[in-house]
Amino acid sequence: MRRSWVSTASFPAGGFAGDENSRPGFGDPRQGFETCGIVELMHSCELLTRFTGDRSWTDRCEELAFNSLPASYDAQQKVMHYITCANSVQLDDHRKHGQFQNPFAMQAYKYGVHQYRCCPHNYGMGWPYYAQELWLATTDNGLAASMYAASKVTARVAAGETVSIVQDTDYPFSETIRFTVQTPHSVRFPLYLRRPGWAHEVQLRVNGQPAPARGEWIKLDRTWRSGDRVELVLPMQTRTLTYADNQNSMAVNRGPLSYSLQIDERDERIGGTDDWPELAVYPESPWNYGLVAGAGFDVVRRDAGANPFTPEGTPLALTTQARRIPEWETDTEDVVGLLQPSPARSSEPVETVTLIPMGAARLRIAAFPQVSPRGKQWRYRTRITASHVNDGDSLEAPDSGRVPASSADMSIPRFTWWDRRGTTEWIEYDLRAPREVSQVSAYWFDDTGSGQCRVPASWRVLWLDGETWRAVENSTPYDVSLDRVNTTTFTPVRAQLVRVEAVLRPTYSGGLLQVYFSGPG
16 A cells, blocks of 8 residues: 555655545645645554564655745745645735635745744745654664755764765755764764665765675665765756646656646735735746657756755756647636646647746646657637635536536535525526537536535526527427436537526525536537
């Protein structure tokens, strides 16, 4: 079970869709992971490394530390947000109905004490936990370099002799890690160096001489003298990973780093003080790119800034070829649109784009579609509004294409008008262009036995004629049966905006799992 959990993160950066709970049906990489979840999962993986000696836990911890944690707060690490996503193109202070579970805005950078109350107790512990776990004692009275960062450890080894080891590295931005032993006299003890799971052709030298590098934990059992030096080189190759359960989207990795499209970011102060501003972040460049299938990647080295986890400070970038996907847009609440199948069809010009480490990107596209002129044509998704939507439900749910198992299906996203009861409500679809519509089908949500939503007392279909909403004519009966699609047909209308209007039962609310539109024939 452990290995399957480690190997099946829902999206790049080591996290998964965990916004309070892991919700079935909400696995697109626009979903996110709580900041406190990032830190606590890191800590859990660190402890599991101690308990089991299995390096895969440490690999997972590094993935979270380098790719998820830095973007959970602003570049100055003064403010934080609740949810960090693999795909996110606007971090504003507005609620996103149904994307996240909690009914409050979760993505702008704030102090968090009043807005994101659980996270401030945790996010400041991510790097201290990481530093605390860099070095581990071993059962054979040695030392293990579990994770890599510039550091110095002083510990007792062998029969109680005190030694220090200085670790010098720019990892994860550098492949080379150097260790220098400091000891008052010669002492024999084993030194273990973790070989990350992605590292294959490892190079090892002791005092300048090549040494064998075998196993998941490379063991150097020898008599150490002060000044002895060990050099470990972990060659980093750019590689891609395809997520079959997320529309065959693709992650780009190099060593422990995952990469994101570099999007120009504009910070806007929304509160706080000049010294401690609360921030929203907006895109200032296009983001809707897919990577050209089969294109290569070039490594670009930059002058490192004071903070490598910022777009301007990161010492590494990649360039590759991409095409824009015009049909990939934000939804009505400025949330990046759901992924559609890859490869996507695009005839847009090929462009060279820059990818930067995910930890340096507050706005990010890291689960990339692939594009090809012969790929699958994406569609412009309907834009949906409603008279009311429950804060925890999804405006886009009835357009997801998922087939409900029943009217009480809780395993897929849903739309409800809760907690409106006994009222007349509507949900409106912008079909994006005028088209002939002669049939509308509704699959009603009804949670009898567990909630207060029921099929409506009645419903009807309306369309916008100029500036006037008109009911369709000559419709067949408007059924409200449970556990099936309820279809009405009518005289065709040419419309772009269509509404499903429902009269809710007295004392009850209602909702929808799916709505389908079709034209004549």
